[in-house]
Amino acid sequence: MHFYTFVLRNIFRRKVRSGLTLVGVAVAVGAVVALVGISDGFESSFLQLYQERNVDLLVSRKGLMDRLTSGLDERVGEKIGGLPHVKAVGAGLIDMVSLEKLGVIGVMVQGLPIGHFVFEQMKIIEGRNLTAADQKGVLVGKILAHNLHKTVGDTLSIVDEDFTIVGVYGTSIVYENGGMVMLLGTLQRLMGREHQVSGFAVVLDQHDPKTVDQVRQTINALDPVRIEAMPAADFVESTSQIQAAHAMAWMTSAVALVIGTVSMLNTMVMSVFERTREIGILRAMGWRRSLIVRMILLESVILSVAGGAVGTLAALSLTRFLSSQASVAGLISGHISAGVVGEGFVIALLVGLIGAAYPAYRGAQLLPTEAIRHE
Amino acid sequence: MNNNHADAPLLRTERLNKLYPDGQVHALVDVNLAICRGEYVAIMGPSGSGKSTLLNILGALDAPTSGEVYVEGQPMSTIRDLDRLRAMKIGFVFQSFYLLPVLTALENVQVPMFEGPLPAHEREEKAVKLLELVGLPHRAHHLPEQLSVGERQRVAIARALANDPILLLADEPTGNLDTVSADGIFELFARLHRERGMTVILITHDPELGQRAKRLVRMQDGQVKSDHPVPQPAAPAE
Numbered sequence: 001m002h003f004y005t006f007v008l009r010n011i012f013r014r015k016v017r018s019g020l021t022l023v024g025v026a027v028a029v030g031a032v033v034a035l036v037g038i039s040d041g042f043e044s045s046f047l048q049l050y051q052e053r054n055v056d057l058l059v060s061r062k063g064l065m066d067r068l069t070s071g072l073d074e075r076v077g078e079k080i081g082g083l084p085h086v087k088a089v090g091a092g093l094i095d096m097v098s099l100e101k102l103g104v105i106g107v108m109v110q111g112l113p114i115g116h117f118v119f120e121q122m123k124i125i126e127g128r129n130l131t132a133a134d135q136k137g138v139l140v141g142k143i144l145a146h147n148l149h150k151t152v153g154d155t156l157s158i159v160d161e162d163f164t165i166v167g168v169y170g171t172s173i174v175y176e177n178g179g180m181v182m183l184l185g186t187l188q189r190l191m192g193r194e195h196q197v198s199g200f201a202v203v204l205d206q207h208d209p210k211t212v213d214q215v216r217q218t219i220n221a222l223d224p225v226r227i228e229a230m231p232a233a234d235f236v237e238s239t240s241q242i243q244a245a246h247a248m249a250w251m252t253s254a255v256a257l258v259i260g261t262v263s264m265l266n267t268m269v270m271s272v273f274e275r276t277r278e279i280g281i282l283r284a285m286g287w288r289r290s291l292i293v294r295m296i297l298l299e300s301v302i303l304s305v306a307g308g309a310v311g312t313l314a315a316l317s318l319t320r321f322l323s324s325q326a327s328v329a330g331l332i333s334g335h336i337s338a339g340v341v342g343e344g345f346v347i348a349l350l351v352g353l354i355g356a357a358y359p360a361y362r363g364a365q366l367l368p369t370e371a372i373r374h375e
Numbered sequence: 376m377n378n379n380h381a382d383a384p385l386l387r388t389e390r391l392n393k394l395y396p397d398g399q400v401h402a403l404v405d406v407n408l409a410i411c412r413g414e415y416v417a418i419m420g421p422s423g424s425g426k427s428t429l430l431n432i433l434g435a436l437d438a439p440t441s442g443e444v445y446v447e448g449q450p451m452s453t454i455r456d457l458d459r460l461r462a463m464k465i466g467f468v469f470q471s472f473y474l475l476p477v478l479t480a481l482e483n484v485q486v487p488m489f490e491g492p493l494p495a496h497e498r499e500e501k502a503v504k505l506l507e508l509v510g511l512p513h514r515a516h517h518l519p520e521q522l523s524v525g526e527r528q529r530v531a532i533a534r535a536l537a538n539d540p541i542l543l544l545a546d547e548p549t550g551n552l553d554t555v556s557a558d559g560i561f562e563l564f565a566r567l568h569r570e571r572g573m574t575v576i577l578i579t580h581d582p583e584l585g586q587r588a589k590r591l592v593r594m595q596d597g598q599v600k601s602d603h604p605v606p607q608p609a610a611p612a613e
Contacts, residue, residue, distance in 0.1 A: 001478075001485045002495050009477040281473045284436055285487040286462020286538070369437045372469070 007298045014271070018303060021267040025307025025351055026314060028253075028260025033315035033344040035249035037336035041174075043242045044337070049173045050201065050232035053117055055090075056212045058235040059219055060199035062228035066240050071196040072227070074184075079222055080200055085215050088203040090116045093187050093196065097158055097180075102148050108179035109158070111187025117203070122181070127152035127167035135186055137166040141177040156180075159190055174323075202229070257347065260307075264355025268300050272359040279363050280371025289364035296363050300356030301349060308348025312341055383448030384409040385542065385574055386433055391442035393428050393597075402428040403439065404597040412541065415568040416576045417588035417605075425597040426578045427546055433576065434465050434544045462490040466535030468545035468577075472527045474519040480506060480530045481515040487537040505533040509563060525556025532563060543567065545577035549584060561587050 011018050050058065059080065061070035074091050081089045093111035098104070112118055114132050122129070122139070130139055138156060140148070145168045150156060156163050163182070170177060188194050204215055212231060219229040236242060272279070279292055319336055386409070393403040402425045410416055410433075418426050431437040432444060435457040444451040446460070454460055461467075466487075474483045484502035493501065506512050509529040519527055528548060535543055545564070549557035561584050567573045568589075579585050586605055593601040 001482045001498065003489055006478070006482070006486070006489075009482075013477050277473070278475060281469075281475075282486070283458075284434070284461065284467050285534070286458050286460075286465075286490050287487075288458040288490065291489060367437075369431050372473070 003295075004298070007295060007302065010271070010275075010295070010299055011303060017267060017270070021263055022303055022307040022310065024263035025260045025304045025348060026311035028256040028311065028351065029308040029344045029348045030311030030315040030318070031256035032253040032347055033312050033336060033340055034318055035253055036246075036343065037315065037340040038319060039242070039245035039249040040337060040340055041335060042245050043236055045174050046239070046242065047233060047236045049175065050236070052173070053090075053121060053201065054203050054207065055201040055232050056204045056207055057202040057216055057219065057229045058199055058232055059202060059227060059229045060235070062224075062226055070198050071193060072199060074195050074197045076222070076227065077197070077200050080202060080219055083215060083218055085204045085206060085211055086202055087205045088117060090118065090201040090203075091184065091197040092116065092118070092199065092201065093184055093191070093193060094198045095187065095191050095193075099148065099156070099158070101157070104144070104147060107144060108175055109187060110176075110179065110181045111184040111197075112181060113184045116184075117201075118181075122169040122171055122176075125168045125170050127165070129167055130181065130183060132183070134166055134183060136161075136163055137182070138163040139167045139169050139181040140165050141179050142168055142170040143174070143177040144179060147178075161190060257351065261351045261355050264300060264304060264351055265358065267303075268296060268356045268359035269362075271299070272296060272363045275363075276366060276371050276374040279366050280368045280374065283366065283368040284372060292364045293360040296360040297353060297356050300359075301352035304348045304352030304355065305345065308345050308351075311348070312344050315344070316341075383445065385412045385414075385447060386410040387445040387448075388429075388433070389443045389445065391429070391432065391439045391444065393425070393432065393437075394440045402597050403432070406442070406597070406599055408592065408599060408602070410574065410576065412574055413568070413572045414574055414576075415565070415589040416592060417585040417590070418576065418578045418592045418594060419580070419582070419585045420594035420600075424594040426594055428597075429594070430544055430546055430576065430578055434467060434542075435460050436467075458490070462487060463538050464540050464542060466532075466537070466540040466543045468528070468531050468535050468543065468548045470547040470550040472519070472524075472531040472551075474527055474530055474534070476519055479516050479518055480511060480522065480526075480533075483519070483530055484533045484537055487534060491538045501537070502533070505536055506530070508536070509533045523556070524552055525559060528552060528556070528560055529563065532560070532567075536567075541574060543573055543575045543577075545575070547578050547580065549579065549581065557581070557584065 059072070059076070061072050064070045077089050077091045080086060091113060095109050097107050097109050099107060110118070114130070119129060125142055130137055138158070140150065140156070145151060150165055152165055152167060154165050156165055169181070184197070188196060202215070202219070204211060216229045216231070220227060282292060316336055388406050388408045391403050391406040392401070394401055406429060418429065420426050428437065432439050435451060446454065475486065478486070481499065481502050484505050485498045488498045488501070503512065503515065506515050509532055511526055511529050511533070514522055514526055519530070522530065549560050552560060564575050564577065565587060568575050577588070585591055588605055591603060591605050592599060
């Protein structure tokens with residue numbers, strides 16, 4: 001008989017209790033994997049948006065908490081375009097709209113001028129691209145089109161104004177596929193933000209950190225009070241929505257983890273208490289305290305890692321399911337990184353170890369003669 | 376235990392006293408006893424006479440309040456690893472067997488071996504042999520609840536022998552058994568003593584069974600009242 005066989009027998013002794021504990025850990029680890037995975041996906045997808053376009057710097061309004069809706073005068077772009085090493089400047093206005101009648105909230109709308117490099121990377125799947133004449137036209141991402149059951153030629157009511165879908169596009173970025181694109185001027189007018197842009201994406205002719213930093217400082221010097229240029233990664237990481245998503249994910253996960261750990265603690269305390277006499281017998285047979293500790297910790301860790309595996313699978317299925325749902329499809333990527341899954345397992349392991357630490361200590365401290373007398 | 380005291384008794388107690396924490400119960404009073412290798416000793420006495428306390432102290436499960444136990448000449452209080460002493464040199468048999476209910480007979484016998492040096496497959500081979508020794512090879516894969524009480528105690532004895540101890544301590548091993556099963560268990564102890572030269576110390580309430588040991592120690596009020604060899608039958612089998 002292997003030691004593991006013995007440990008497994010103990011776990012299976014109380015099937016219902018072990019099962020419920022496993023579910024408790026599964027919920028906790030599942031919450032971490034799903035929530036942290038989603039918020040990480042949120043960040044990496046945003047970063048990808050810029051990285052795929054070789055964007056070196058992002059220029060936005062300085063000191064604003066919510067940079068996605070920052071407003072800068074669009075003429076600043078011309079000044080940036082004239083700086084050394086600057087290859088291209090893309091102005092863009094980003095706003096969020098809700099298509100409540102169609103059951104979709106929080107759709108990202110990008111307003112872009114004709115010739116913006118974003119257009120080059122969009123693959124038009126149906127219809128055609130926007131032209132300068134499409135003041136009442138809109139391009140719809142493939143996920144959004146699917147969720148809205150709309151196609152080329154259909155009408156879409158955005159902020160009480162009717163737009164015609166001229167094309168459906170696909171990109172490798174989930175938010176864009178769940179969003180819309182219209183002409184910059186149109187979005188400015190629709191949102192009452194004339195001559196304003198959210199910021200500029202700047203592509204340089206050299207991508208080394210030194211040049212990037214040099215240009216960043218030059219841009220900042222253009223208007224130190226209002227303008228702030230940042231490398232794409234810093235920009236994404238310090239974006240308040242991303243930070244809020246991370247904070248929410250970890251806070252919710254922390255609550256779930258505390259509950260999972262307490263549930264494990266409860267189970268193991270009960271299990272050790274019930275087996276007081278048995279532990280006394282094992283000690284009488286010469287089992288060292290360390291072997292008692294190993295037995296209890298191993299039981300707990302096997303339960304928690306199994307719970308972690310179940311929770312992770314559930315989280316992966318849940319995010320995949322959510323990403324196919326109309327209301328959130330544009331916001332959630334169905335993919336969860338291996339790193340997050342790894343974090344989930346480490347957390348499961350910790351839940352097991354922490355939850356069993358005290359019971360194991362208690363079990364090891366039992367005096368054989370007293371434990372054997374225990375009823 | 377070391378081998379530097381080959382001439383010393385296996386166990387010797389010197390003015391052993393045990394007071395339970397509240398100070399009200401003086402379980403052992405100046406107990407002096409020497410037990411040599413290969414002896415078969417029965418301890419008898421009324422309830423509360425200190426038999427189990429003595430057995431627990433001899434088996435390194437409990438410590439005396441004062442006095443000393445010498446194991447092959449070495450003071451037990453100086454032995455750092457009493458767990459190892461219990462694991463490798465002493466086998467315990469309890470009145471209520473205390474088999475682990477989730478393990479089969481074969482697996483129960485292997486439990487003490489987790490502290491020993493054998494790999495898993497050798498543990499199992501050895502457990503099979505031990506079950507044969509106690510006459511239960513056919514019950515190897517049964518759970519304790521599927522065994523009779525006599526069979527359970529046999530499994531418990533096989534378990535006590537798992538690490539080839541030199542000393543077998545049994546606390547009323549037949550207390551929960553019917554006469555026939557009790558007889559069988561005593562025969563098993565006698566055989567282990569006879570064939571393996573095992574030192575056996577057991578507690579019993581049954582005077583008839585007590586007479587089947589080679590030496591009888593009677594206790595009363597925490598003290599040794601008498602300690603003498605048991606007259607052997609005229610024509611011993613040995």
